[in-house]
Amino acid sequence: MKEIYAVLDIGSTTIKLLVAETVSANINILFSKKIPSHGIVKGNIKDMDAVVKDIRTIVKECDNELGTTMKSVALVLPSNDAKIYLGDGITKVNSANDRVGVEDVLRALKLSRRFELSKNEDVVSTIPIRYHTDTKTMEKIPLGVKSASLKADTMIVTARKKHLYSYLGAVEQAGLSLLDITIDAYASAKEAFDAAYLQEGAILIDIGYRNATIAFFEDGYLKYLSQAHVGGFDLTKAIATAWDIPLDKAELYKVKYGTCEKGLGDDDIIHTIKKDDELINYTQADLSQVLCDAVTDMMGQIKAKIDVINDGRNYETLIVGGGGELPYLDQVATKALGSPVRCYRPETIGARDMSYVPALGMIYYINDRKELLGEDAVSLTLPDISSTMNLRLKGLTKAKTEEKHKGRFKRLMDTFFSEED
Structure with a gap:
């Protein structure tokens, strides 16, 4: 079966909607598209109907192009209000001959989440850091390794319930089930x-429309996460x-002529205004200066967040996100x-836009977890290139209230962590 995922x-x-096939460590893009969104302000859903309509629009376009009816997607959740915790869970290996099996791994991961959260937050994902037999x-899933016990060190990501459930609800109301x-x-x-x-240590700066997310990674996991209220809008x-x-x-003007390049000439007039009976011309050099000053101010606010973890070392620092497309x-x-800072642009054919970085990464994330998700956990199946695409449906019950969303999301988590304590 071909491993095809929609994000x-x-x-x-x-x-953004990305549909890709994974072949070993490579990604082949089958569909990529982004459309304007409506009803979302600073990462928070304000108009559910508008968001659901947009999701249905982009999914329908994908369906028409690929000749299928999509039923499941993986979801990239904005990092607004996300929190990071470390956990660990240990369990006895119950598999035959004391060989670690999938159920043992799932049980250890589930046990690592046994700590008290605030009443306003819920778990988004439980990410293994390393396993101990x-x-x-080891960092890879130790399936088949002989051991009497298994311990999992994990990174647990949480978000505000209202924020999380609204995104889950939008996906569900659009008629889609959740893959991961x-x-x-x-x-x-x-x-x-x-x-x-x-x-070794790395900093990721994701510049969005009104917010920038600053993330610090070290020892293989996310250690620090913060938000600066600046973005492309500024x-x-x-x-x-x-x-x-x-x-x-x-x-x-920003999209068409925007650059931070220095040394531009004054010949390329972009805009002219009349002030006090005098014509004033603005050139690309003028635009560059405005943008350079604005980017400097933006980075000043971002630096204040980075300084919290500053230990005098220089870390690999990358900028991603549509707000950094300059x-x-x-x-x-x-x-x-x-x-030193680099703007990261993907090299994957069909998704070379900086705004596709999270969706591409989500494909790798799913691919890493496929042994836990199961063979049927794909968005599309293509048994024959000439045949119509079939879908593997992981159905979820529709819910209208926040409490029902909570119950449905718990059922989703139990799909991964279904072993009884």
Whole structure:
């Protein structure tokens, strides 16, 4: 069976849908699309009907292009209000001949979540960091290893219930079941960083429309997560303020002519205004200066978040996200942060936009967990290239209240952690 997964990334300005086939460590893109989103403000769903309509629109386009009817997706959840905890769970190996099996792994992961959360938060995902058998410590799932017991060290990601359940509800109301879920910061790292950087230390800056997420990874897991209330909107607003023009026109100029490149000439006139009977011309060089100043201010706020973990070392630092789609932004960021910065652009054919980084990373995340998810946990099956796509449906019961969402989400978690204590 071909391993084909669909990933939905619901953002404040766009909704992205990525459908990909995994072949060993490679990803083949079958469909990628982003459309404007509605009803979401600063990562929070304000108009459920509008969000559901957008999801149905982009899924329908995918269905038409691939000739199928999609039923399940993996979801990338915005990192707003996400929290990170460390846990560990230990269990006796009950499999035949004391060989570690899937049920043993699931039980150890479930036991690692045994701590008290606040009444307003719930678990998004439980991510294994390393496993311990009687004689070995390893990062890969130790299936088949002989051991009397199994211990799992985990990273547990939580989010506000209202935030989490609203996104789950939007997916469900759009007629889709949930394959898996994690936050965008962790998913992005799966695409952008090599494993060595995640061990040695790395910083990921995800610039969105109104917020930037700062994530620090070390020893193979996410250690620090914070939000700065700056994003691509602030760059647009800076242009609108400096040139006294509407935001929509400022956004157009940013997208069409925006760059942080220095040394541009004054010949390329972008905009002209009349002030006190005098014509004032604004050039691409003027636009570059406005953007450089705005990016410097943005990085100042981001640096304040990074300084919390500053120990004098320089870490591999990457910028991802649609808000970072600006030529030479990394040069300004390097100067402002005082350490080397790179803007990461995916090299995967069909998804080379910076805004697709979380969705691509989610594919790798699912691929890493496929032994736990099971062979049937795919979004689409393509047994024959000439045949119509069939779907593997993991149905979920529709719910209308937050309490019902809680119960349905618990059932989803029990799909992964179904072993009785």
